Amino acid sequence: MSQTDRDAEFAAVALPGAVGRERPSAPSRFRQLPDTIQSGLAQYDTAETILAKNNGLGPGFNMMRHLLSLVILSHHCRVAVAGLFAGAAFVKKLDEPGMAVFVLKDPAAAAFDKMGGLTALSFSHLQATEIIQELLRPGLIALVGMFFALSGFLVTGSAIKNPDLKTFFINRVLRIVPALSVEVTLCALLVGPLLTQLPLSQYLSEYQFYRYFGNIVGHVTFELPGLFLHNPWPEMVNANLWTLPWELWCYVFAFALLFAHMISSETRKVRWITLLVGAALVAELLAYFIDPATFNVRSDSTRLAGWYLVFMFFFGMVFRLNARYVPIHWVIFAISAACYAGIMWLNVLLPLAGIFLTYCTVYIGMQSFKAFDRLFRQDLSYGIYLYGFPITQATIDISQRVLGPDHRLSLAVILPIVVVLTLGFASFSWNVIEKPALRLRRFYQRPA
Numbered sequence: 001m002s003q004t005d006r007d008a009e010f011a012a013v014a015l016p017g018a019v020g021r022e023r024p025s026a027p028s029r030f031r032q033l034p035d036t037i038q039s040g041l042a043q044y045d046t047a048e049t050i051l052a053k054n055n056g057l058g059p060g061f062n063m064m065r066h067l068l069s070l071v072i073l074s075h076h077c078r079v080a081v082a083g084l085f086a087g088a089a090f091v092k093k094l095d096e097p098g099m100a101v102f103v104l105k106d107p108a109a110a111a112f113d114k115m116g117g118l119t120a121l122s123f124s125h126l127q128a129t130e131i132i133q134e135l136l137r138p139g140l141i142a143l144v145g146m147f148f149a150l151s152g153f154l155v156t157g158s159a160i161k162n163p164d165l166k167t168f169f170i171n172r173v174l175r176i177v178p179a180l181s182v183e184v185t186l187c188a189l190l191v192g193p194l195l196t197q198l199p200l201s202q203y204l205s206e207y208q209f210y211r212y213f214g215n216i217v218g219h220v221t222f223e224l225p226g227l228f229l230h231n232p233w234p235e236m237v238n239a240n241l242w243t244l245p246w247e248l249w250c251y252v253f254a255f256a257l258l259f260a261h262m263i264s265s266e267t268r269k270v271r272w273i274t275l276l277v278g279a280a281l282v283a284e285l286l287a288y289f290i291d292p293a294t295f296n297v298r299s300d301s302t303r304l305a306g307w308y309l310v311f312m313f314f315f316g317m318v319f320r321l322n323a324r325y326v327p328i329h330w331v332i333f334a335i336s337a338a339c340y341a342g343i344m345w346l347n348v349l350l351p352l353a354g355i356f357l358t359y360c361t362v363y364i365g366m367q368s369f370k371a372f373d374r375l376f377r378q379d380l381s382y383g384i385y386l387y388g389f390p391i392t393q394a395t396i397d398i399s400q401r402v403l404g405p406d407h408r409l410s411l412a413v414i415l416p417i418v419v420v421l422t423l424g425f426a427s428f429s430w431n432v433i434e435k436p437a438l439r440l441r442r443f444y445q446r447p448a
Contacts, residue, residue, distance in 0.1 A: 047323035050366045056157070058365035061150060063372040065381035070419070072143050072240075073388035075302075077418050080233045080392050081411045138344035140302055142357055144243060148250065148309045149358040150365065152316025155254060159263045160320075168258055170444060172251050175382075177216065178437040179429050180244075183386040184215045187237055188224060191390060195397055198226035215241055218248045228393050230405060238389045246306040250313040263321075270321045277314045284311070284351045297350045308354065315358040326362060333363040382434060383426025391421045 051058065159168055188209060196203045203209060206225035214221055220242060223235045233239075257263050262273055288295040297308040304312070319326055340356040343349055395418050399409055 044327040044329050045366075047319070047326040047328055047362055047366055050328060051157075051323060056161070058153070058362075060367040060369055061154065061365040062376065062379070063369040064146070064150060064361070064364050065379070066372075066376050066384070068143055068147055069381045069384035069388070073384055073392070073419065073422060074415060075140060075143075076239060076389055077392045077415050078411055080231065080389075080396055081409055081414050082232065135345075137301065138341045141298060141304060141344060142340070142360075143303075145304045145309060145312045145354065145357055146361045147243075148247075148312035149316035149319075149354070149361040151247070151250065152254075152313035153320045153362060153365065154316075155251075155313075156263060156317040156320040159254065159258055160265055163258055163261070163263065165255070165258060166444065167441075168255060171441065174437045174440060175434075176247075179382055179386060179433045181216050182429065182433050183238075183390075184213060187390050188212050191237075191394055192224045192227050195228070195394060196224070196226035197229050202226075212237075215244070218244045220244055228397055230400065231393055231396050233393065236389075236393065238386075240385055240389050242306070243309065246309045250310055253310070253314075254317070263317075265321070273321055274318050277318050280314075281311070281351060281355075285349075288351050292350075295351075297353065298344075304354075308351075311351075312354050312358065315354050316361070319358055319362050326359075328363055328366045330363075333360060336360050336363075378427060378430045379434070380423060380426035380430055383429035384422055386429065387425040388418070388422045391425065392418045395421070 047058075155172075158171070162168075192203060192209070193200055198206075203225050208221070208223060208225050211219075212221045212224055215238075222237055222239065222241065224237050227237060228235055254263070257273070262269050264270070284295065288297075297305055297311075299305040336356040336359040340353050340360065343353040343356070392414075395414060396409065399414070400407070403409070
């Protein structure tokens, strides 16, 4: 399958009548805007013109998906290994309703969480590496949010091209469920029995074993009986699955809008969606000013709150619907990145951070990375997301058993092993599960 075909499975955002035409004049492209703004924007490419030049596809989204997946994998691997020699402790907390997770108890990060931003930290008591970590923290927080903004942009483009409800629903099911089902089953029936501390009969009789299969339908469970009990990140099988319920909510809302015929390139409907998302953002701003602790967009010092990820999805949707009005320029990108980082560092106007982060996401998605596309001819991003964390935990568990629990493991050794194994499993997932599942669309998909 060609790179274009693979990207089309995510985007499918070809603009009717756009390909093959000359670049539209300023009045036609920006006829809804004042003349002064029209003349200014006409000097630059917009997201719409770049999509048109690339057969409706964002040329940089393939690179972005893989890079984000690999950075998240590296971060999780670093945290999973760090407790072995850093004296760090993990504490268990109820992060989202019904979702228990383990988080690293770190003094600097705790201060960041409690008070927010760099204002919480006394630099005189921090080492240089800790200062660098805090300066880079907005980038860490951005990772999953960029995934959701990217998803909102691409899913909306797909819905614009083919607004059929049945097609939209089955596309989402085929993209998510088959690969997820295989990963969950492998963890429960292969990794669990091989590495659990419990007798196999007891492992298979535990309620938690059967509950783990609920991950396939978005009922998230992170633990399997007796598995990874002595890892530095104890008991956690796949931390990445925490995003699943929020992703499903995004698709539910998108399906509802599609059912109401609101996802469309028609100007009137675009305005309504934009106003709706804008009103929701204003409401969030007001709620944040009234109770900043409850409506903080950060779940902790490493990620955005789950409910705000849904906002990120809709920011991506609004940017796609208004693609003709989104100029793609490095100056705007630099300003947006600086605004996002400043908001996170200073802990001010946090609900606005997602708008700037979404522009950065779209800007990168509109750039061309041909060398990267030649290197990654398969779409491994979903497989990296699914298999990266279980492979990390299994690698650490086996290493401790072979070398002894007191042996100091090195990230420089663990990370390359994890990356190679994860890419291998991701390739298996794409070629054996995901791509064949996506081929099933030809049996039902209506022409756009």
